[in-house]
Amino acid sequence: MERKNKVLNDLLVKLFNDILEIEENTLKNGNLSDLSVTELHTIVAIGMYQERTMSEVAQDLKITVGTLTTAINKLIKKGYVERKRIEEDRRVVLVHLTKRGKLAYRLHEKFHNDMISDTINGVSEKEEEILISSLERLNIFFKGKMI
Template sequence: MEVGNRVMNKLFVQLFNDILEIEEKTLKNGPLQDISITEMHTIEGIGMYKERTMTEVAQDLRITVGTLTTAINKLIKKGYVERKRIEEDRRVVLIRLTKKGKLAYRLHEKFHNDMVSQTIEGLNEEEEKILISSLDKINVFFKGKIVSIGKEK
């Protein structure tokens, strides 16, 4: 089993690095050349359909509001995000995607959909179920690690 663990570790590292590299190259060679992977994931964290508070988005992205503010300032300058304060409580800042931001969101979503489609191409139904089950178990494991790391602070 030790050989299997080494192989799986190598595959995890390669997959993670390859996905990030492919995402970066896709952004840099496509219509979204002016944004980084981190900015794209911030756009994804904001979402398509409703205004969200800075606090909500920061929590979803597991970053501080200060870190998010820096990212949002850059995305506003680039035309991807709008920000406003609510009249009832001027401390609450709402953000939402502009048309350009929504286009970026959709293009990134298409990238992920294409990646998944190509990954499962050629798998039969049983193989697809096994892959989903395995990925779900891996996801649960990593979610548990995130929680336990957060408790150490």
């Protein structure tokens, strides 16, 4: 493998693993020590401001509604999520975040905002544009591999 390719590969693998590890450690050592990274990502998929159907959330997470139901049950027990059925069609289940769930969402959002701020701190506008363009191409590549 050409040196540039090896360096890029090593950086991408290390970045991916480091982000996951930092998220896990932040959860374990912070106010959200009762949450897993997967549970936190479920909270993010539910979102802050409106109720969502279980089907919508499952689709965003690319999991089955059954798998999501198990995760939601745990999050309800922990006090992060509430669930209700709509009267017009009792088959439709809506979920939304509690105050505690919204706090978890905001803390996770701050983690990501801090990560981005530190990444682009001291970077020129041109370098920032190149970084964004490169990451967009990488994202397109990964999306093509998900089929």
